Amino acid sequence: MDDQAARDRIVIVDDERDLRHIYKRFLEIEGYSCLTAGDGEAAMQLLEQEECSLVITDINMPGMSGIDLLREVGAKHPQVAVLMVSAIDDRKVAVKALQLGAFSYMIKPVSRNELVINVVNALRRRFLEIAHQRQSEKLEDLVQRRTKKLLEAKQELAVASEETVLRLAKAAEFRDDETAQHTLRMSHYCGIIARGYGFDEKRCELIRLASQLHDVGKIGIPDAILLKPGKLTADEFALMKEHAMFGFRILSDSRATLLQVGALIARGHHEKYDGSGYPEGVAGEDIPIEARIAAIADVFDALTTKRVYKDALPVAAAVDILRKGRGGHFDPALVDIFLSEMDVVSSVRKRFRDRGDQPGIKSLAVE
Ligand SMILES: [Fe+2]
Numbered sequence: 001m002d003d004q005a006a007r008d009r010i011v012i013v014d015d016e017r018d019l020r021h022i023y024k025r026f027l028e029i030e031g032y033s034c035l036t037a038g039d040g041e042a043a044m045q046l047l048e049q050e051e052c053s054l055v056i057t058d059i060n061m062p063g064m065s066g067i068d069l070l071r072e073v074g075a076k077h078p079q080v081a082v083l084m085v086s087a088i089d090d091r092k093v094a095v096k097a098l099q100l101g102a103f104s105y106m107i108k109p110v111s112r113n114e115l116v117i118n119v120v121n122a123l124r125r126r127f128l129e130i131a132h133q134r135q136s137e138k139l140e141d142l143v144q145r146r147t148k149k150l151l152e153a154k155q156e157l158a159v160a161s162e163e164t165v166l167r168l169a170k171a172a173e174f175r176d177d178e179t180a181q182h183t184l185r186m187s188h189y190c191g192i193i194a195r196g197y198g199f200d201e202k203r204c205e206l207i208r209l210a211s212q213l214h215d216v217g218k219i220g221i222p223d224a225i226l227l228k229p230g231k232l233t234a235d236e237f238a239l240m241k242e243h244a245m246f247g248f249r250i251l252s253d254s255r256a257t258l259l260q261v262g263a264l265i266a267r268g269h270h271e272k273y274d275g276s277g278y279p280e281g282v283a284g285e286d287i288p289i290e291a292r293i294a295a296i297a298d299v300f301d302a303l304t305t306k307r308v309y310k311d312a313l314p315v316a317a318a319v320d321i322l323r324k325g326r327g328g329h330f331d332p333a334l335v336d337i338f339l340s341e342m343d344v345v346s347s348v349r350k351r352f353r354d355r356g357d358q359p360g361i362k363s364l365a366v367e
């Protein structure tokens with residue numbers, strides 16, 4: 001006896017007792033284990049109790065028809081194959097049965113050979129379908145696990161690159177008076193303006209993060225100038241202005257968008273809308289929008305916070321300065337956006353309040 005045949009239990013359903021027994025005998029000779037049922041309900045009960053591979057069912061039976069049984073088996077035991085047997089050679093019923101998932105359709109009288117061939121065929125097809133389904137599930141599982149790993153790696157990379165930016169910004173902060181709180185407040189102001197301008201959330205977050213690098217070029221300014229108490233000479237100031245291009249040179253040529261935007265902001269955050277700024281004296285929309293946004297955010301924060309060499313201006317006075325700078329120092333449309341968001345601005349001010357006096361000397365933002 002074939003091992004596979006012994007494992008494949010078959011349920012034979014027919015309201016004619018003799019036929020059930022004939023089929024059973026034919027199949028037992030081939031090594032199959034068979035159960036019989038006189039109607040659809042009894043067949044369903046057997047399927048609940050025993051693990052079966054195949055149902056061979058008559059179509060015309062009192063009570064549940066063979067087609068109804070086929071439907072129920074499909075819904076409740078989708079892994080069980082079904083073979084249909086009918087006394088009438090009706091093409092329409094045959095097509096319907098096959099559409100509903102029957103593996104084959106036999107016309108009575110069914111010969112022993114025909115029965116066995118159809119059973120072997122149905123069980124083989126069922127075996128292949130189950131194997132195929134398991135393979136697909138395995139593959140799907142593999143794809144899901146790989147995708148999850150990839151997403152985790154991507155996330156880790158995003159966190160690492162964001163942290164690199166923050167630490168780079170911090171390195172520049174160590175060198176002068178502008179504190180981490182300044183960088184954070186200023187970057188959030190940039191986010192507010194970008195959002196008001198209508199950039200999508202991803203772009204706003206990019207601008208916010210990149211703006212933290214605006215003064216990274218101060219790393220390249222000698223201590224004697226950066227930390228000099230009191231006013232800088234014209235030459236010293238000229239050198240100090242180099243921090244914009246230093247920042248650009250540190251950050252440009254990167255393939256990372258975050259650093260590319262950071263480079264534009266570093267170079268352009270001291271440019272003025274009327275072309276009177278530095279390092280290149282570009283004007284209007286020739287200044288990248290990210291830098292025009294950063295200019296407003298940087299100046300507003302420098303004006304409204306206390307430094308050793310100056311007191312904080314009241315917000316109203318800083319607002320006045322921004323308003324007066326519309327079209328001169330600043331992009332007028334972006335100033336308007338910023339000024340219309342003062343509620344959010346003040347919540348950022350509260351959230352990142354400075355603690356105590358800040359050490360250091362000067363902020364170029366208010367020069
Ligand atoms: Fe600067």
Ligand SMILES: [Fe+2]
Pocket residue numbers: 178182186214215298365
């Ligand atoms: Fe700044």
